[in-house]
Amino acid sequence: MKTIYNSIRDEIIKHSKVRNSVLGNVNEWKRSHYIILSEIIKDELSEAEELKGGKKFEIGNTISHVTLQRFFENDYQDKTHSDLRFLKTLDKICIFLGYKDLNDYILTVRYRKENDEGTDDQSYLTQMVYDYCAAVFEFYKQFPTHNTELLKGLVFDDSPFLERASQFSKELCDKDFHLITKNNRSNYEVFDIHVVTDEPDKKILESQEFWNLLFKVGETGEEHFVNQLSTQIYFIRKINDTWKIWDNYNPDAGMLNRKIETI
Structure with a gap:
């Protein structure tokens, strides 16, 4: 930054x-x-x-x-x-x-x-993070439809990351959460992506991400805000000649779910 x-x-x-x-x-x-x-x-x-x-x-x-x-x-x-x-x-x-x-x-x-x-040999890795964040935002926009297919082009099906993300998001969809995007009310920014570890079959990338999201619950209209700036770590693996995200460290993962539980 x-x-x-x-x-x-x-x-x-x-x-x-x-x-x-x-x-x-x-x-x-x-x-x-x-x-x-x-x-x-x-x-x-x-x-x-x-x-x-x-x-x-x-x-x-x-x-x-x-x-x-x-x-x-x-x-x-x-x-x-x-x-x-x-x-x-x-x-x-x-x-x-x-x-x-x-x-x-x-x-x-x-x-x-x-x-x-010129073309950087590692540019496809940073692009993967940008593409993943764009896919996640589109995923949220489809709530309460739980369409994890949007993520599977970038995340391995059997990965722990997809399992966690699916669990957290399914809980919100089941509660009839809708993302509000009118007037750019919900948005995100990704910056300062860089490679931390570069190995033949494993890459680790670090990014700075800002997520500003407004969700509303269908029947009640109850509002829930996400306003987070965090450092995220992406673990990317090569399996069967295919590079995809295997895991992710996000210090704020599941925060909205935990907040709802305490209300």
């Missing part, structure tokens, strides 16, 4: 609206310059298509000069830059830069890097 953080700062400085303002002639920004930057961003966000509708009320369309100054002057730290408010700020900055959101920016940077450096 630190690489993305620094990249976003560089793109703000290079933005045409910033370069063509008084900020483009200043090497070291002070408080007054961040006030100007805040106004520039506010003007752009007020016209942004991505913030027309519900998302404007979800993340807002302004960024204070204090937040911007802190963003530029402080080094990235996991503890202070992983909360929901900061991620929403990054969403707004990325929209200002011309992207749909932070996730779109991350994907664009990743594709640029792949094009610049």
Whole structure:
């Protein structure tokens, strides 16, 4: 995430609206310059298509000069830059830069890097994690239908991971959970995927994932929120010349199920 953080700062400085303002002639920004930057961003966000509708009320369309100054002057730290408010700020900055959101920016940077450096031998592994997360989100969208077939192209049928995931999700489907996606109310972001272990028949990948989900129970309309930023570990194996996910370590696995049990 630190690489993305620094990249976003560089793109703000290079933005045409910033370069063509008084900020483009200043090497070291002070408080007054961040006030100007805040106004520039506010003007752009007020016209942004991505913030027309519900998302404007979800993340807002302004960024204070204090937040911007802190963003530029402080080094990235996991503890202070992983909360929901900061991620929403990054969403707004990325929209200002011309992207749909932070996730779109991350994907664009990743594709640029792949094009610049050529095809990476391990790119299929990181793509597997991206594809798995996309499949999981689609899986949730079909609740209360319990369609684990969506996952089986990426996860081994007899794996402990699929067994656990199936059990947790089946409990939610049986309780008539529905995922709310209107106005981008539920979303996720995946970033900082890297290979930890690289062996001929086994790969271990680590990723940072943010899941922001809203579920409603069918008859009662009772709402249940998932708002988690966590480090996840994927254990990928090669069996019969096929690479798939065998297991996963997610510190928040089953959290919603346990929360429901205590209500």
